[in-house]
Amino acid sequence: MRERILETADLLFYQRGIRAVGVDTIAAEIGISKRTLYNHFPSKDELIAAYLAGRFTRAPASDKPPVEQILGTFDRLERGFAAKGFRGCPFVNAVAELGAEDQSVRKIAVAFKESRRLWFRDLLQQLGVADAEGLATQLTLLVDGAIAQDLVRNDPSMARAAKQAAKVLLKNAGVEVGGEKSPRDVR
Amino acid sequence: MRERILETADLLFYQRGIRAVGVDTIAAEIGISKRTLYNHFPSKDELIAAYLAGRFTRAPASDKPPVEQILGTFDRLERGFAAKGFRGCPFVNAVAELGAEDQSVRKIAVAFKESRRLWFRDLLQQLGVADAEGLATQLTLLVDGAIAQDLVRNDPSMARAAKQAAKVLLKNAGVEVGGEKSPRDVR
DNA sequence: CATTAATTACACAGGTCGGTGTAATCAAGT
DNA sequence: ACTTGATTACACCGACCTGTGTAATTAATG
Structure with a gap:
């Protein structure tokens, strides 16, 4: 029950x-x-x-290469956007409508955001990225940006745009990014 | 009155x-x-x-170089975060708490997001960036991502992280980015 | 059958909400 | 002094909200 x-x-x-x-x-x-x-x-x-x-679900452990795991995040994001009923990040939404004074809500929201950042960071460290901390933060910005944009636009391609940006950031950090299909049509 | x-x-x-x-x-x-x-x-x-x-304010016209205008966006963002009373993007918040069924709210939110994207796009075109459309979208992701992250974290440095990422994206598109101070301490 | 625990219907309290109706008051302009 | 328009106080409506109290009902267990 x-x-x-x-x-x-x-x-x-x-x-x-x-x-x-x-x-x-x-x-x-x-x-x-x-x-x-x-x-x-x-x-x-x-x-x-x-x-x-x-709603606090950790990203599942995987044996796939770190790069694929990172980029796969954006593919899962796009599928989530396309699924009917998607309405943004529940934690961001909760903070938005319950206000900043509600500390308990804000705390769990922070915990969730941080857990994703750490997940990125660990994978980046496996890849030998120097500033894994900073790059992990930047990747979360792309994720949350795509979520916010899709919330108002209902445009799942935002996830692809985020993925393209992520590839550039990874490459810039010295990570070898598998070419994968065609890089056109970012939006 | x-x-x-x-x-x-x-x-x-x-x-x-x-x-x-x-x-x-x-x-x-x-x-x-x-x-x-x-x-x-x-x-x-x-x-x-x-x-x-x-709340629908257009970015002010400026005679400064396009690159500075673009990067300056993130500086203004950081100042906004640091200012007390900042509580995320009013449009995203409105869509989040008023629900998706409210079309009038969603429409104005989309209009606002799009206006910022077009502002980025025009500046990028002035810089001769090939895929100005795509890169403009990516920049908006960084902006909205930083806003969402700051909303839950109350961490203005998210704007700096976004700026660093923006610099990488710009450089990757062939834009000459002024070095400016020190690039350390992204987060 | 008897016991126990969960669930039910239902009324109700106390509060807030968006919105209206009305008659009195106030201020300005002519 | 008269008119006009804005603002006021205040009561009120119906709807909805979170939460409680209570006595009857149901279902499983011994």
Whole structure:
């Protein structure tokens, strides 16, 4: 039951916004009473916290070459954009609508962003990149930029543009980037 | 009066979020009656529209070299981040919290993003960059990425990281980038 | 059958929201 | 002094919000 509530809350919160979705709506969507929902989550705030915690997914470990893993991120991003229902980064959205004063939300958002940056950094270190820290940060900028742009534009090709930029940055850092198909049509 | 209302709405909407601020709050903040507010704006939706329209500022024309204008964007960004009260891109935030179904909000957000992209593109064309379209898009990704990252991290140095990445992209496109100070400390 | 735990329906509290109606007040212009 | 228009105070509406209290119902377990 708790799972049903969480996955429904996740869907509605992400799709329509946290403030825009009431607990009644969630309960009604599942077909349970509001009382049952409150038996599993003491407050909406806790439900929001659980929703964000559930969105905190680490990038899966892989045995593929680091370069492919890094560039593959942008391919997964593009598939995510193309999938219906994509509506930006849930953490950025939460911070945007819940305000800066909500420290708990901001904290988990920071943790998520940082985890991705560290994932990039470790792969870059494996590649022997000198300034792995700085380049990792730059790659996250491309990721979040593409997400924000797609949120307002609904244009999945933003992921490809980000990938092209990432290739240039990698190459500039001395990383050998597999040519892969054609580099045309960035947008 | 209309101006007073607009600037107060701007401040509160941007700072606390659109849904989080009621019309009563705005009126109370100014010290006017709610009735007066509704005499100037027929509904909150129209006030929101006016708020976003007011945020739509074009980049000022400049006689400085295109490269400096482009890179200067990131310096202005960093100053914006450092200024207290910065809370991300108002258009992205609005789309995030008002949902995708609100077409009017999305439209103006797209218009704003596109206007910045075109500004980049024109400058790049002046520099003789071959794929000015694509590179302009990539630069906007860096801008929006830095904004999103700063929103959650409160870390103005994200603008510097974006600037460093922009320099690499420009150089890769054959643009001569003035060395400027020291390139260390990207993050 | 008896016990236990979860879930139900349902009413309700206290609050905020966007928005309206109205009659009184105020300020300026002629 | 008279008119005009803006603003005021204030009550009110219906809707929605989070959260609670309660007693009945259901389902599984011993």
